[in-house]
Amino acid sequence: MTAPLLDVRGLSVAYGRAEVVHDVSIAVTQGALVTVIGANGAGKTTLLNAIMGLLKARGRIEFRGADVSSVALESRVKAGLCLVPERRELFADMPVEDNLLLGGFRRTRAERSQTIEQIYARLPRLKERREQLAGTLSGGERQMLAMGRALMARPTLLMLDEPSLGLAPRIVRDVFHILTDLRQTGVSILLVEQNARAALEVADYAYVMELGAITKQGSPTDIAQDPRLVESYLGLGGNEY
Amino acid sequence: MDGTIFLFLLQDGVINGAVYALVAIALVLVFGVTRVILVPQGEFVAFTALTVAALENGNAPPTAWLLLALGGLAAISELVRHFRDLTVRRLVRIALFDLALPVALLLLTRALAPMKLGQVANILLAITLITPMGPMIYRIAFAPIAHSSVLVLLMASFGVHFSLMGLGLVFFGPEGTGTAPLSSQSFALGDLVVTGQSVAVVAVTGLLLVLFAIFFGRTLLGKALRACSSNRIGARLVGIPTGAAGQIAFALAALLGAVSGVLVGPLMTVAYDSGFLIGLKAFVAAILGGLVSYPLTVLAALGVGFAEALFSFWASNFKEVLVFTLIIPVLAWRSVYAPHAEEAE
Ligand SMILES: Nc1ncnc2c1ncn2[C@@H]1O[C@H](COP(=O)(O)OP(=O)(O)O)[C@@H](O)[C@H]1O
Ligand SMILES: [Mg+2]
Numbered sequence: 001m002t003a004p005l006l007d008v009r010g011l012s013v014a015y016g017r018a019e020v021v022h023d024v025s026i027a028v029t030q031g032a033l034v035t036v037i038g039a040n041g042a043g044k045t046t047l048l049n050a051i052m053g054l055l056k057a058r059g060r061i062e063f064r065g066a067d068v069s070s071v072a073l074e075s076r077v078k079a080g081l082c083l084v085p086e087r088r089e090l091f092a093d094m095p096v097e098d099n100l101l102l103g104g105f106r107r108t109r110a111e112r113s114q115t116i117e118q119i120y121a122r123l124p125r126l127k128e129r130r131e132q133l134a135g136t137l138s139g140g141e142r143q144m145l146a147m148g149r150a151l152m153a154r155p156t157l158l159m160l161d162e163p164s165l166g167l168a169p170r171i172v173r174d175v176f177h178i179l180t181d182l183r184q185t186g187v188s189i190l191l192v193e194q195n196a197r198a199a200l201e202v203a204d205y206a207y208v209m210e211l212g213a214i215t216k217q218g219s220p221t222d223i224a225q226d227p228r229l230v231e232s233y234l235g236l237g238g239n240e241y
Numbered sequence: 242m243d244g245t246i247f248l249f250l251l252q253d254g255v256i257n258g259a260v261y262a263l264v265a266i267a268l269v270l271v272f273g274v275t276r277v278i279l280v281p282q283g284e285f286v287a288f289t290a291l292t293v294a295a296l297e298n299g300n301a302p303p304t305a306w307l308l309l310a311l312g313g314l315a316a317i318s319e320l321v322r323h324f325r326d327l328t329v330r331r332l333v334r335i336a337l338f339d340l341a342l343p344v345a346l347l348l349l350t351r352a353l354a355p356m357k358l359g360q361v362a363n364i365l366l367a368i369t370l371i372t373p374m375g376p377m378i379y380r381i382a383f384a385p386i387a388h389s390s391v392l393v394l395l396m397a398s399f400g401v402h403f404s405l406m407g408l409g410l411v412f413f414g415p416e417g418t419g420t421a422p423l424s425s426q427s428f429a430l431g432d433l434v435v436t437g438q439s440v441a442v443v444a445v446t447g448l449l450l451v452l453f454a455i456f457f458g459r460t461l462l463g464k465a466l467r468a469c470s471s472n473r474i475g476a477r478l479v480g481i482p483t484g485a486a487g488q489i490a491f492a493l494a495a496l497l498g499a500v501s502g503v504l505v506g507p508l509m510t511v512a513y514d515s516g517f518l519i520g521l522k523a524f525v526a527a528i529l530g531g532l533v534s535y536p537l538t539v540l541a542a543l544g545v546g547f548a549e550a551l552f553s554f555w556a557s558n559f560k561e562v563l564v565f566t567l568i569i570p571v572l573a574w575r576s577v578y579a580p581h582a583e584e585a586e
Contacts, residue, residue: 091476092472
């Protein structure tokens with residue numbers, strides 16, 4: 001078996017003294033869409049931020065066969081690791097196009113101009129609004145822009161933190177469409193969601209996170225059938241989109 | 242007050258205001274990228290004027306030694322901070338930038354100074370000596386605490402200010418001097434005598450502001466610096482190295498300070514401690530611009546310059562007090578309407 005693209009082993013993350021992610025191990029194989037689901041406050045955002053390098057962590061983070069746990073964030077971006085954060089973190093007072101171009105900060109000029117055309121083709125809404133300030137976009141458009149900006153870095157592994165958060169159902173469907181689309185192009189995806197039902201539908205493999213630890217993992221169908229999880233996360237008809 | 246006096250005061254105000262604009266732009270830039278309120282910005286101005294004055298007298302300016310001292314401190318700070326993860330690349334960079342560059346400039350100034358190469362050479366040499374101090378100061382004082390609160394950074398900034406004042410007194414001595422005017426020509430425009438010096442100030446300031454607008458509006462590097470002030474986490478996530486961005490911001494601030502120093506040298510007597518008041522007035526303009534808007538800041542700087550000229554005509558004893566009092570009503574008005582700088586996380 002070949003080594004996974006991302007291999008996180010025994011990762012613990014603390015804010016000051018308070019450890020909120022305990023000894024977490026997850027892996028993403030090349031080309032897969034892996035999801036981490038869990039209730040609000042489980043530590044999903046903390047986990048992604050630590051993998052990206054925004055937060056200091058104990059443990060091992062192997063990406064493309066190399067230990068990156070002490071590598072600076074900007075070098076992780078260059079290596080092909082990219083995060084679409086929960087709060088989007090766009091450059092609100094700059095136009096859409098500048099947001100995208102800056103997404104390719106670590107790439108060459110030629111790569112930037114090539115990638116931006118691909119993104120405009122995939123997300124025509126962004127092309128229409130290329131001159132508009134990012135801060136004036138609607139919620140759905142801002143999520144598209146956040147994803148477009150991340151794609152400008154030509155990631156090998158795209159991590160998304162609750163891309164459906166706060167979006168109307170129709171737009172959530174668009175977002176998940178884009179994700180499955182992206183997967184066809186060979187980008188591996190690590191998706192964190194509270195919207196467990198939607199996430200399990202698109203994923204190849206799933207982890208359940210509770211109180212900072214991984215409590216269950218397996219194929220999405222197995223997870224979706226676990227009676228306890230159905231009760232606590234999937235609800236009965238709740239959370240649908 | 243008749244029209245001629247008004248025009249004269251206007252000219253005076255525009256000259257002052259142009260210099261304040263350059264300094265204020267530097268403050269806004271540095272605050273945006275690093276959240277540091279750069280109290281020692283005025284020192285770049287004063288030290289540059291003193292350097293040009295020394296060169297005009299054919300003396301080797303002590304600035305080169307000051308640069309070497311700062312380079313040494315920056316090297317030590319860098320070595321301590323990266324003790325565990327020292328790479329060859331970093332060592333080479335420290336050796337080149339913090340040690341070789343100051344030594345080379347020291348030898349160069351000592352060779353060139355007695356030759357009295359003339360105004361252009363003096364000015365270029367002074368700017369070359371001052372600009373590298375920006376990133377050095379960033380790495381000595383601010384890089385190690387880059388993630389601290391605005392208040393902590395401000396206190397560090399005052400620390401740097403007082404340290405530089407001390408160093409300035411040691412290296413430059415207590416006396417004030419002026420420098421030769423950039424142009425001794427003048428011409429009449431109606432009743433108003435326009436001096437070549439004021440034309441030079443306005444032209445240089447205008448040119449620099451245009452260059453900055455192009456840099457920040459058109460180049461990826463300029464946009465990356467703006468991205469750092471727009472959203473720090475976003476900037477990090479796209480792979481902009483915020484430490485390097487901080488150094489570039491400080492280099493640009495030192496450069497702007499140096500150019501301001503060249504411009505004010507002929508206008509006033511500059512001593513090692515003259516910078517603070519210039520920086521403080523520029524700070525008033527930067528605050529009026531909300532610490533975010535460059536165009537507003539330039540307008541505010543011109544306003545501050547003009548107000549200063551008016552006050553010095555009406556009530557010269559109180560002109561500083563009046564200029565600083567100006568900030569209160571404007572702030573009250575702005576707190577209702579204007580955009581705010583991003584709150585500290
Ligand atoms: N900056 C912070 N400082 C201290 N505690 C935090 C911080 N951010 C999150 N936490 C805590 O860490 C836990 C996990 O939060 P988070 O990773 O945001 O969970 P999730 O993304 O799964 O909702 C929560 O208990 C939260 O209160
Ligand atoms: Mg979260």
